[in-house]
Amino acid sequence: MITLYTMGSDSPNIRKVTIILNELDLPFSIQHVQKHADNESDNEFLRVNPNGTVPAIYDPETDTALFESGAILYYLAHKSRQLLPDEPKPRAEVMKWLMFESANMGPVMGELYYYILAGDDLPEHYLQRYKDKVANFCAIIERRLEGRDYLGDVYSIADIVLYPWTIILEDMADILLSDYPNLEKWAARIDQRPSTQST
Ligand SMILES: N[C@@H](CCC(=O)N[C@@H](CS)C(=O)NCC(=O)O)C(=O)O
Structure with missing residues (x-):
């Protein structure tokens, strides 16, 4: 059974992995x-992820330890041959939006999440810079979703990786989903999936 490493909170990065595990109906245990703890399980975890972040997984079936949510989603989709098309062009489209999240929305929302939850005394213009970047990412996704239900041709890991951020857009970035109608309808579509509702 796959082990999912978390730090106890149900963050958007963790949510990406619980959604795909549920979507693929794969049993998992949470550790x-x-x-910063200097104990045995912490040392074991640093062997799984030397960068010390979660989510990370260990799959005993293939003896694979993985970190970075995008890599985890890719691995699980590739292994199960689901949520990632086989054909080069649709596959590349999905990978493009997966990487867009890993390089853009994920890190910027991650920083906002940290500063807002930590309540650090960060100058407002720093926060505003992050919020403006997120608004720009939303506008890019909004245009991509014009006339389509999902980021790729069908529901895929590209949707799973971006969806959890939509839930905290308003709290973290003062962004109203209703200002992005395609994004709002897309998020509502994913909200209704059993795999999303059970996480
Ligand atoms: N790019 C990473 C980000 C992971 C990340 O920042 N995770 C947070 C929790 S949601 C974390 O482990 N924070 C603790 C730390 O950075 O020390 C991913 O997509 O997995």
Whole structure:
């Protein structure tokens, strides 16, 4: 059974992985780790992810330890031959939006999430810079979703990786989904999937 390493909170990065595991109907156990704890399980975790972040997984079936949510989603989709098309062009489209999240929305929302939850005294113009970047990402996704139901041709890991951020857009970035009608309808579509509702 796959082990999913978390730090106890149901963050958007963790949510991506619980959604795909549910979507693929793969049983998993959760192991909580503490980044700064100097104990046996922490040492074991740093062998799984030397960068010390969660989510990370260990799949005993293939003896594979993985970190970075995008890599985890790609691995699980590739292994199960689901949620990732086989044909080069549709596959590349999905990979493009997966990487867009890993390089853009994920890191920027991750920083906002950290600063807002930590309540650090960050100058407002720094926060605003992150919020403006997120608004620009939303506008890009909004245009991509014009006339289509999903980021690729069908529901895929590209949708799973971006969806969890939509839930906290308003709280973290002062962004109203209703200002992005295609994005709002897309998020509502994913909200209704059993795999999303059970996480
Ligand atoms: N790019 C990483 C981001 C992972 C990440 O930042 N995870 C947070 C929790 S949601 C974390 O582990 N924070 C603790 C730390 O950075 O020390 C991914 O997509 O998996």
